[in-house]
Amino acid sequence: MTESDDSEARAALAVLGPEFDLPPTDAPLRPYVICASPRSGSTLLTTLLHGTGRMGVPAEYFNPIHLQPKLGARFGVSVGGPRVVAAGYLSALAAHRTSANGVFGAKILLSQMQSWIGVPQFRDLLARSTFLWLRRRDKQAQALSLVLAQATQVWHRDRDAAPVETVPRFSAGEMRRALGIVLAEDFAWREFFTINGVHPISVAYEDLVTDPDVPCRALAEALGVPDLPRLTLQQAVTRPTAGEANAVWRRQWRQSLRFRRDRPAG
Template identity: 40%
Template sequence: MPSDAAGVPHESAPAFVRGNPIVSAGYDFPTFVGRARPYLLAESPRSGSQLLADLLWRTGRMGAPGEYFNREHTIPALTQRLGLASIDGPGGMDAYIRALVRHRTSANGVFGVKAHFSQLRPHLDDPSVRALVRGSRIVWLRRRDLVAQAISYLVALQSDEWRRLRGRDGATFQGRYSWRDIDRAVGMIAADERCWQVGFEQSGITPFVVWYEDLVADPDPACRGICALMGVADGLPPFALAASPLERQADPVKEEWLRRYRQTLDWGPKSPRARSAARAT
């Protein structure tokens, strides 16, 4: 847990790049008793949610937002550590959410969670989950360039490097380019985005939108806006990329895949494809 409102040094973050650190006790706050004020970071893969969540957590006043509805990793690990029964049993999800609120709510009553729509979807029929979502302020993380987002997802999937610490070189990655895989990933992300949009429209929700491209250029406006949304405004430090141990995972492979994918779609008169066809005739 952050020691003060000014944040904590990088070294205090518990094993940030190993395993699934959000399940560790290092992200617990002192036991909270009372009514929490929740917020939801509505995300899709590779939308900057890890960076945003880390910067918010480091204030010590915005809870510890994590993917608490990840059935593959987070739910099994946290239910075991917190001594809970399966969420699939009677009252299991309600007990799980109550335990999260007790341990992951900052002293000022702010509780954060982040989720892909695909993670939240299986639980939307549960009354406890619906109550949590209905009672939350919503922050929607988006990327303007869905192709770049899809490529980032595929590179992470192939390399199994989902986050990188500042100052540490990632493993050399060549990867396997596939136009079809990129196209499928674009469709998956677009479908996730559409589900969030329809859900917000049907629920009459106007989310606070954060664009990835703006976040990585300067995180301060987005972070301050979210804090203000939750009534946390005074005494905040400047939000800067250097405050997080996470580093943007830009590399030449992604740029090359982006170039190849877009070149495949380019049928204009000056495109390489058109010039090649002209030479053939």
């Protein structure tokens, strides 16, 4: 599969171009970090925040496969492959992706956080940041989304696109693997916040898709941004990917755990 065929890569690279750079600002930096896990709704959240024009250009800037190496090369801080000059990369991000009001945002996964945590300038950025923890209450749905995205390579759905109805063959083993990933991510983020004495704004995916204005406004208010426009799900450029395959796999997963065939539960 080429990069152009990989919708995950396309989503990560969507903010690569200079058209997403913002004019320099003298406003004091007000950074925020979206702490995410796979299939937690982070692309939906970042595109909504970017669309306000007041919350920077939040993106997965520390993705070592997609955005980091290409953006590092464009900013002139690449040292080959995915490697970048860390201090230069952070400075370039702040210079090019900060709103006029000083707000800069980034989305990061746990593995990316751990890769950068040894960089002093990155730790300084974290020390100044407001944290938002985005997760899903329904871990089964999150695991289903991860398995099916990997199987179909449909990671994101554009606003006007129909859900993919291809149903891959069910695999209980793949479901166990995906559940292990999402549960481990959730546990590790909790440890990260406890170890660092951080009290993040906690946002559930289920609440985000019900009314995105509430969590987005909570983040904006924590950053001292009072003039955020009203946000609705209809403004998002992406939509949830769940379709018939998710329902089929959920039924089959539950069936694989059932021994009381005469009294089905749920």
